[in-house]
Amino acid sequence: xxxxxxxxxxxxxxxxxxxxxxxxxxxxxxxxxxxxxxxxxxxxxxxxxxxxxxxxxxxxxxxxxxxxxxxxxxxxxxxxxxxxxxxxxxxxxxxxxxxxxxxxxxxxxxxxxxxxxxxxxxxxxxxxxxxxxxxxxxxxxxxxxxxxxxxxxxxxxxxxxxxxxxxxxxxxxxxxxxxxxxxxxxxxxxxxxxxxxxxxxxxxxxxxxxxxxxxxxxxxxxxxxxxxxxxxxxxxxxxxxxxxxxxxxxxxxxxxxxxxxxxxxxxxxxxxxxxxxxxxxxxxxxxxxxxxxxxxxxxxxxxxxxxxxxxxxxxxxxxxxxxxxxxxxxxxxxxxxxxxxxxxxxxxxxxxxxxxxxxxxxxxxxxxxxxxxxxxxxxxxxxxxxxxxxxxxxxxxxxxxxxxxxxxxxxxxxxxxxxxxxxxxxxxxxxxxxxxxxxxxxxxxxxxxxxxxxxxxxxxxxxxxxxxxxxxxxxxxxxxxxxxxxxxxxxxxxxxxxxxxxxxxxxxxxxxxxxxxxxxxxxxxxxxxxxxxxxxxxxxxxxxxxxxxxxxxxxxxxxxxxxxxxxxxxxxxxxxxxxxxxxxxxxxxxxxxxxxxxxxxxxxxxxxxxxxxxxxxxxxxxxxxxxxxxxxxxxxxxxxxxxxxxxxxxxxxxxxxxxxxxxxxxxxxxxxxxxxxxxxxxxxxxxxxxxxxxxxxxxxxx
Numbered sequence: 001x002x003x004x005x006x007x008x009x010x011x012x013x014x015x016x017x018x019x020x021x022x023x024x025x026x027x028x029x030x031x032x033x034x035x036x037x038x039x040x041x042x043x044x045x046x047x048x049x050x051x052x053x054x055x056x057x058x059x060x061x062x063x064x065x066x067x068x069x070x071x072x073x074x075x076x077x078x079x080x081x082x083x084x085x086x087x088x089x090x091x092x093x094x095x096x097x098x099x100x101x102x103x104x105x106x107x108x109x110x111x112x113x114x115x116x117x118x119x120x121x122x123x124x125x126x127x128x129x130x131x132x133x134x135x136x137x138x139x140x141x142x143x144x145x146x147x148x149x150x151x152x153x154x155x156x157x158x159x160x161x162x163x164x165x166x167x168x169x170x171x172x173x174x175x176x177x178x179x180x181x182x183x184x185x186x187x188x189x190x191x192x193x194x195x196x197x198x199x200x201x202x203x204x205x206x207x208x209x210x211x212x213x214x215x216x217x218x219x220x221x222x223x224x225x226x227x228x229x230x231x232x233x234x235x236x237x238x239x240x241x242x243x244x245x246x247x248x249x250x251x252x253x254x255x256x257x258x259x260x261x262x263x264x265x266x267x268x269x270x271x272x273x274x275x276x277x278x279x280x281x282x283x284x285x286x287x288x289x290x291x292x293x294x295x296x297x298x299x300x301x302x303x304x305x306x307x308x309x310x311x312x313x314x315x316x317x318x319x320x321x322x323x324x325x326x327x328x329x330x331x332x333x334x335x336x337x338x339x340x341x342x343x344x345x346x347x348x349x350x351x352x353x354x355x356x357x358x359x360x361x362x363x364x365x366x367x368x369x370x371x372x373x374x375x376x377x378x379x380x381x382x383x384x385x386x387x388x389x390x391x392x393x394x395x396x397x398x399x400x401x402x403x404x405x406x407x408x409x410x411x412x413x414x415x416x417x418x419x420x421x422x423x424x425x426x427x428x429x430x431x432x433x434x435x436x437x438x439x440x441x442x443x444x445x446x447x448x449x450x451x452x453x454x455x456x457x458x459x460x461x462x463x464x465x466x467x468x469x470x471x472x473x474x475x476x477x478x479x480x481x482x483x484x485x486x487x488x489x490x491x492x493x494x495x496x497x498x499x500x501x502x503x504x505x506x507x508x509x510x511x512x513x514x515x516x517x518x519x520x521x522x523x524x525x526x527x528x529x530x531x532x533x534x535x536x537x538x539x540x541x542x543x544x545x546x547x548x549x550x551x552x553x554x555x556x557x558x559x560x561x562x563x564x565x566x567x568x569x570x571x572x573x574x575x576x577x578x579x580x581x582x583x584x585x586x587x588x589x590x591x592x593x594x595x596x597x598x599x600x601x602x603x604x605x606x607x608x609x610x611x612x613x614x615x616x617x618x619x620x621x622x623x624x625x626x627x628x629x630x631x632x633x634x635x636x637x638x639x640x641x642x643x644x645x646x647x648x649x650x651x652x653x654x655x656x657x658x659x660x661x662x663x664x665x666x667x668x669x670x671x672x673x674x675x676x677x678x679x680x681x682x683x684x685x686x687x688x689x690x691x692x693x694x695x696x697x698x699x700x701x702x
Contacts, residue, residue, distance in 0.1 A: 101129035107162060108137055112182075115155040118145050130186075133169060134159075139182040147175055147182075159184060195227055197257055204256050205232065210249060212237065219278055226261060230279040240272040243533070253279060265309060282310035287521055290558070291343055291542040293565035300351040301414075305343045306494075306527055306537040314527050314537055316344060316492045318353070318466045320410035324491025324528060326457065326467040330474050330507060331496030333624075336523045337470050338364045340494060341418060342542040344468060346566045348416055349373035354572045356585065357418030357468075358384045360425040364470075365418065367546030369592060372571035376588040381428035382440070383588065385449035390584040391417055391465065392452040397578035398463040412464035413575045417456075420470040426450065427625035427689040434640070450687050457489060474499075474506040475627045491532070496525040496539070508534045542566070624692045628668040628684035629656050638691040639672070639682065648693045652679060 105123040112120055122140040129135055141147070147155075156173040169186045176183065192199070198216060205214040211234035220229035232253075239245045246268075254266040257279065264281040271277065289307045296304050301319035308314050316327050327344070331337035341364070345355050349372050356375035359365040369377040378384050394415075402409055419425065432444045460467060469490065495507050499514040507526075508514060513534045514526040523539035543559035544551050545566070555563070576582035631637060631654055638646040653671040658664065665686045672680040684690070 097128045097131075100131060101125040101127060104129055104134050104137070108134075108139060108159070108184075111155060111158040111162070112139060115158060116145075116147050116151045118142065118147070133186070134171070134184065135186055137184040139184070141180040141182065143180055145180055147177070155182075197227065198230070200256055200258075201230060201232070201253070210252075211235070211240075220280070222262075228260075228262070228281045230257075231276055232279065233276045236272055236275045240270075240275075246270050246272075249277075267309065285309060285524070285536060285538050286311075287538070288523070289538050289540050291346070291540045291562050291566065293562065295350070303344050303347040303351070304540075305340055305347070306525075306539045308527070308529065308535050308537045314529065314535075318348075318414055318416070320408075320412075320462075320464070322491075324532070325461040326490045327469070327492040327494070328474070328490040328507075329468070329470045329494045329496070330472070330499070330503070331470075331494075331525070332472055335496035335519075336525070336539050337496055338420075339523065339542050340496070340539050341365070341420065341468065341470060342368065342545065343540045345374075345416070345418065346371075346542060346545065349572060350566060350568050352568075352572045353414045353416060354574050355416035355418060355468075356387070358387060358420065358425060360384065360421050360428060364420050367544045367551060370547075371545055372568050375574055375585045376592065378588060381425065381432055382443065384425055385429055385432075385444060385447040386584060387588075388419075388449040388452045388456070389447045390578070390581040391460075392455055393580035394576065394578040395456060395460050395463040395465055398465070399459075401577050402462075409462045409464065413573075414464050414466060416466045416468055417460075418468045418470070419453075422469055422471050423475075423625040423627065423689050426687065427691050430688050431640075461489060472624060473626065473630070474503050475630060492528050493534075494525060494527045494539075496523070510534070625689045626692060627665075628670070628688050628690050629665040629686075631668070631670060631690060636693060637670075638693050646691065 104125050108123050108125075109120060112118060118141055120139045120141055124138040124140075125134070126136055126138075152173070152175055156171075159173055160171050168189055170189050172185050172187065174183050174185075175181075194202070198218065202214075202216040205211055205216065211232070214232060214234045217231050217233075218227050218229070219231040220227075222228050234240065250268045253268060257266050260266070260281055262281060263284060265284050266279055267282045269278045269280065286307055292304075296313045297315060299319075301322075302315040302317055304313045304315040306314045317324060329337050329340055331340075345357075345368060348355055352373075354373045354375055356377070357365050357368070358378045360379065360381065362379045365377050366379075368374050376387075378387050398412055401407075402412065429444060429449050432440055435441050435444075456465065456467060467490075474495075493507055495503075495514045496517075497519055498517050499507060501511045501515070504511050504514050517526065517536075518524050521538070523541060525537060525539060526534045527537045529535040543555050543562055545563050546552065552560070574585070576585070631651055633651060633654055635651050636648050637651060639649050641647050649672045651670050652673045655669040655671075656665060657667040657669075659666055667686070668684045668688075670682045670684070670690075672682060
């Protein structure tokens with residue numbers, strides 16, 4: 001194939017025939033192009049200037065030939081050589097600009113024909129056209145020409161791609177269909193002064209489908225000019241008003257914005273009705289918060305216990321108007337559950353609210369026994385059942401008092417009942433119901449603590465009794481057959497540590513909430529915010545308030561100052577509406593006083609034998625308990641043998657029967673392989689729990 005000659009192409013373009021006439025058979029009847037051949041006039045000016053510069057030589061030649069008139073003319077022309085040179089240079093510059101405009105017209109015509117298949121009537125590129133890129137253009141279309149949106153988009157892309165390579169300008173292409181006209185205008189691109197964070201937010205939102213027509217602007221800056229707030233506008237939709245959608249967007253925006261220089265975290269405030277949200281910075285969660293000595297809330301029915309983001313104090317509302325009257329605390333051993341309970345109870349005492357509690361482990365609430373406002377702390381399983389039944393009688397007596405006296409329930413004095421390690425307590429009650437002693441079995445059956453507990457969870461709110469429940473893991477069996485209503489009454493919820501997927505669904509209704517807590521920070525967890533949503537929070541640290549020297553001498557000066565600052569000068573008063581609860585508290589106090597006076601504990605024995613690294617000595621008397629429905633295959637649990645002793649067994653299979661409508665557990669059947677051909681099956685109802693063997697191991701080396 002013959003090589004092309006660039007110089008020849010330029011000469012043909014300047015002086016040759018029109019483009020449509022080149023390389024086209026005479027028989028071809030294609031339409032003539034709108035942009036004709038380019039014609040230059042610069043050679044005339046150049047020839048005139050050259051003649052003026054060579055005039056002396058030509059004049060000498062003319063005089064030699066005795067042509068005087070021609071010589072004078074040439075001499076006169078020589079005197080105008082410099083103006084003619086300037087005119088020639090200007091003419092050349094004008095021709096270059098005309099040629100550039102001609103090229104741009106040809107390109108526009110070709111682009112329009114290829115994208116819309118329309119031959120324009122006229123393509124006008126204003127003079128001067130712009131050397132580096134197209135400045136503007138006007139294209140006249142045939143009358144009634146139809147340009148489809150897709151074709152117009154392709155033409156616009158072609159114009160911007162061919163003429164906008166410099167990156168300093170942007171082009172706007174508008175089609176005025178009623179005038180059969182296409183206008184192309186160029187505007188300079190403003191320098192992008194946005195921060196990398198601003199660009200990342202805008203780019204991600206524009207490329208995604210979360211919002212329609214999103215726009216990100218800077219809402220606020222600090223004194224150093226660092227951006228600390230962004231406003232994101234969007235077209236309102238149904239999704240933008242949904243809380244779940246907003247939560248997911250909040251997480252995505254915080255991840256896109258990244259870690260801020262100030263160390264604070266990102267938060268959002270939505271106004272979906274007006275189509276915008278504001279991102280702003282808030283103070284991060286503190287690592288440790290000692291129990292403040294000042295009352296952080298003027299409302300004495302708000303019991304604060306934690307600090308959230310932006311130093312927001314979170315509280316348990318125990319007032320009659322509260323829609324979250326009871327509190328549920330979930331946390332593993334060592335997760336800070338006991339400290340939270342101490343915080344709530346000391347705050348209640350400061351506000352004149354008495355309390356009583358049950359501690360089946362005998363080590364969690366013992367420091368509160370004798371504290372101002374504490375009616376009693378019960379450790380025995382039988383007396384715990386009696387307390388729950390006495391609380392039930394107190395609740396019924398209070399409701400009867402309101403009915404007879406015609407007063408508002410808000411006028412009743414408040415009382416907080418604490419049940420810590422509820423699963424262990426429930427397991428002890430169930431064992432007592434199967435005890436060999438017929439009198440104990442009859443007593444537990446008559447007291448029916450689980451049934452009384454289920455009634456309290458549903459009905460105690462209007463009677464001024466508030467329940468504070470501590471467990472190691474959440475489960476529907478906590479609330480018996482009335483799990484739905486009772487669970488709703490426990491609106492104030494606190495989870496410490498990381499929850500399982502089922503636990504997160506039970507606590508927060510979301511399988512992802514409470515599963516990524518930073519457990520390296522003591523007291524970190526998820527709590528119920530003031531609006532009912534789960535938020536991260538740092539629990540307050542409240543030291544042990546036990547005045548016994550063995551406990552008191554372990555506290556630092558700062559911790560002792562906290563205990564002194566929290567202790568109320570006047571102990572809260574107790575008002576009993578039932579003889580059952582009053583008699584129980586009086587008897588429990590008498591038993592506790594006698595136990596302190598005459599009680600004793602055996603000293604620990606010393607291991608004299610040398611054990612290997614694998615030897616195990618000792619068994620924990622306070623084994624953990626879980627609902628029977630939470631048992632999994634291969635788990636080791638404790639079951640009673642024929643002699644009434646608890647022995648560890650391995651579960652082979654687990655069968656759970658559930659209600660078809662509510663999905664609540666009705667029965668759990670565990671299959672145990674005892675070594676024989678026939679497997680032993682054990683049936684548990686919805687509220688029963690099983691004990692887990694967790695021996696305390698002692699390793700000694702030679």
